[in-house]
Amino acid sequence: MPNHAIEITSGPRLLDATQGVARTSLGRRRRPAEGLIQGFLFVCGAISILTTVGIVFVLGKESLLFFASPEVDLARFFTGTTWQPAIGQFGILPLINATLMTSMMAMVVAIPLGLCVAVYLSEYASLRARGILKPILEVLAGVPTVVYGYFALSAMTPLLRSILGPNTVDIYNTASAGIVMGILILPLVSSMSEDALSAVPRSLREAAYGLGATKLETALKVVLPAALSGIAAALIVAISRAVGETMIVAIAAGAGPNLTLNPFKAAETMTGHIVRISGGDLSYDSIDYNSIFAIGLMLFLITLGLNVLSRQIVRRFREVYD
Amino acid sequence: MRRILVSALLLIAVIATACAPATVAPAAQPAVTSTAVPAAAPTSATAPQGNSELPEVNxxxxxxxxxxxxxxxxxxxxxxxxxxxxxxxxxxxxxxxxxxxxxxxxxxxxxxxxxxxxxxxxxxxxxxxxxxxxxxxxxxxxxxxxALAVVVSKQNTFVQSVTREQLAKLFSDAATKWSDVDPSWPNENILRFIPGTDSGTFDYFVEDILGKDKARALSAANQQLSEDDNVLVQGVLGSPYAIGYFGYAYYAENADKLNALSIEGVAPTAETVDQGTYPLARxxxxxxxxxxxxxxxxxxxxxxxxxxxxxxxxxxxxxxxxxxxxxxxxxxxxxxxxxx
CATH class of the missing domain: 3.40.190.10 (Periplasmic binding protein-like II)
Known part of the structure; x- marks a missing residue:
């Protein structure tokens, strides 16, 4: 009984405060303040749920207007290769393609680096090194994304251009945005994976050492597989973070919905497009305006799908020790 | 594991809320308003006088x-x-x-x-x-x-002046490479940077140069659109094969890095705009x-x-x-x- 548990844990504190008098009423006495706090906490929880419901409602309502409009054909929406609302072209592929390209690029950077960092921190680093490194890494996650955006545009892009030549690499390109986004989500991957690795019981490692495994073998063949579900969940959360990331791609990836697989060309992601279009003087009744809600809905569905998937993975592949 | 789940859920919430403002943000509609209460002293401000100059306003x-x-x-x-x-x-x-x-x-x-x-x-x-x-x-x-300025980067050495026909090709689906417009120009992609479809500048250009045909303007390849003129300036600066257009003001601010093209042999200057000889003035x-x-x-x-x-x-x-x-x-x- 959860209630019971709460009463017991709060018992000792109660004893301290009321010098044993409370002993008789332990678990019985009504405390109005407690109810007040519970109510307040419930309201806090409810607000976040209501906000989510409200967002889903607005997204759904406005995108329904979009899909119901005679200019929009659902099949063309998913298969069309041009997105130009001003001339009635609503093919979302270029936007989705760019979003996937930047996210992939980000994961290519963040997965190997993040996992290496996680393995190092949990298996190799001394307590002191860990105490220094981990907070520094988490600072990376605290840098405002607009700073990353300008870093991509004014440092990463020139770097790519100096390596590959300015004619190969456009000034706005998905590769530079993706790489910098990888740096942004690196702390997310490493920190969540490290949590998963640290949660693996010590007895497993000791058993591995006992069988004569080296440190590397223990880390890669015992600890990593044991923490796989947590790591997979971390990666999926990181992907959905990358898909939803806005500022970096709005600044550095480009501002035209181009369908291209070349990461050195400019292309516009879903989030980038929403930012750009809602920044102009768009009238409320126009189909352009409704179209950004349809894009928002697609984004929402993608991230929701990824999150559901990550929960499934955690549930299915969870290895229970102890 | 539980900690991961909790932080995963937290992240979902953060992502959901972080995405939200961008999607529900209403279209900007700038307006100058003040809530100041009108002062006393209700006197008619302008009394027409006989001379040709307007009366001084207080x-x-x-x-x-x-x-x-x-x-x-x-x-x-x-x-x-x-x-x-x-x-x-x-x-x-x-x-x-x-x-x-x-x-x-x-x-x-x-x-x-x-x-x-x-x-x-x-x-x-x-x-x-x-x-x-x-x-x-x-x-x-x-x-x-x-006045609209059509600009290229200072690294661009092959074009100083264009005709209206060339402009129409440069900013529509009629050409992909510079050499499609003029054989003496390099065989390189035209990288276009133009104002967004909500802007009056875009409307004016399409109306004046492309005969109001938005579809032609928007089907051009390698094109970036932005309401933010600084994005366009950055883009044009990025390559000798880039070209863009925007209000003269932004060219003037970046005149040390950009070249404004002459249209039909007329460069955009205070004189040509004043005389009405520069074609892209309104x-x-x-x-x-x-x-x-x-x-x-x-x-x-x-x-x-x-x-x-x-x-x-x-x-x-x-x-x-x-x-x-x-x-x-x-x-x-x-x-x-x-x-x-």
Whole structure:
């Protein structure tokens, strides 16, 4: 009984405060303040749920207007290769393609680096090194994304251009945005994976050492597989973070919905497009305006799908020790 | 594991909320308003006099609200004049909506709900008719001139001047490579950087150069669109094969890094714009009516103030002053409207 548990844990504190008098009423006495706090906490929880419901409602309502409009054909929406609302072209592929390209690029950077960092921190680093490194890494996650955006545009892009030549690499390109986004989500991957690795019981490692495994073998063949579900969940959360990331791609990836697989060309992601279009003087009744809600809905569905998937993975592949 | 789950859920919530503002953010509709209470001293500000110059306006003595709507190009200029009008003592509200010339004239002529329509083109005869239909006889007030600059990076050494036909090819699906436009130009992709579809600049260019055919403009390859002119400047700077167009103001700010092309052999300068020989220049107007000017002294005061001081502000906004003849014609028109 959860209630019971709460009463017991709060018992000792109660004893301290009321010098044993409370002993008789332990678990019985009504405390109005407690109810007040519970109510307040419930309201806090409810607000976040209501906000989510409200967002889903607005997204759904406005995108329904979009899909119901005679200019929009659902099949063309998913298969069309041009997105130009001003001339009635609503093919979302270029936007989705760019979003996937930047996210992939980000994961290519963040997965190997993040996992290496996680393995190092949990298996190799001394307590002191860990105490220094981990907070520094988490600072990376605290840098405002607009700073990353300008870093991509004014440092990463020139770097790519100096390596590959300015004619190969456009000034706005998905590769530079993706790489910098990888740096942004690196702390997310490493920190969540490290949590998963640290949660693996010590007895497993000791058993591995006992069988004569080296440190590397223990880390890669015992600890990593044991923490796989947590790591997979971390990666999926990181992907959905990358898909939803806005500022970096709005600044550095480009501002035209181009369908291209070349990461050195400019292309516009879903989030980038929403930012750009809602920044102009768009009238409320126009189909352009409704179209950004349809894009928002697609984004929402993608991230929701990824999150559901990550929960499934955690549930299915969870290895229970102890 | 539990910790991961919790942090995963937290992240979901963060992502969901982080995504949300961008998607529900309403389209920007800048407006200048103030909530100041109109001051006392209700005296008529403008009493028409016999001479040809408009009477001096004392903004301190003006009260009542002013509603203007229209061109997003005129908007920064009108906003600046409105701010100055307030700084000098006007205590009413000025609302200026940046909704585009066509929409502004529609609100002025059909709904008849605004005092002033801002426009970056002359009023059309159909619009004059609908104005007259609701009993409004528009008075045209020229306030300045805007010029479009077609720009390339200073690294571009092969193009200094283009014709209108070449412009049409450079900014439409008719060409992909520079050599498609002129065989003597390099066989490289044209990288285009143009203003977004909501902007008056885009509309003006498409109307003037591409015969209003938006589809041709938007189907061009390697094209980036942005409402933010700095994005366009950055983009054009990025490659010798990039080209873009935007208001002259942004070219002027970056004249050390960008080259403005001559159109039909005419370079954009104060003289060519003033003489009307530069092809991509357009007049900026305000429209109001004699009746509004007479019935709402605050509108008459604002317009007179505008015409008296517009040339002190216009270059700072990045536009060109209208010729003295046009400005004095505008003053005459206002004066005539006030005196009959």
């Amino acid at each position: 903004p301190l003595e003006v009260k009542g609200d002013i509603i203007a709507a229209g061109s997003s190009t005129v908007f920064p200029l009108s906003e600046r004049m409105a701010v100055r009008f307030k700084d000098e003592g006007y205590s009413g509200n000025i609302t200026i909506d940046s909704i585009g010339s066509g929409a502004g004239l529609e609100r002025f002529c059909k709904a008849g709900e605004t005092d002033i329509a801002n426009a970056s083109r002359a009023i059309k005869s159909s619009e004059v008719e609908s104005c007259q239909f609701i009993g409004r006889e528009p008075v045209e007030i020229r306030v300045g001139t805007d 007049p900026l107007f305000m429209y109001t009516t004699a009746k509004i000017l007479q019935e709402k002294p605050q509108v008459a005061a604002f317009v007179s103030f505008y015409l008296a001081h517009v040339n002190e502000e216009i270059t700072a906004v990045g536009y060109f002053p209208a010729s003295e003849a046009d400005l004095s014609a505008a003053r005459q028109a206002v004066l005539a409207a006030l005196s009959n």
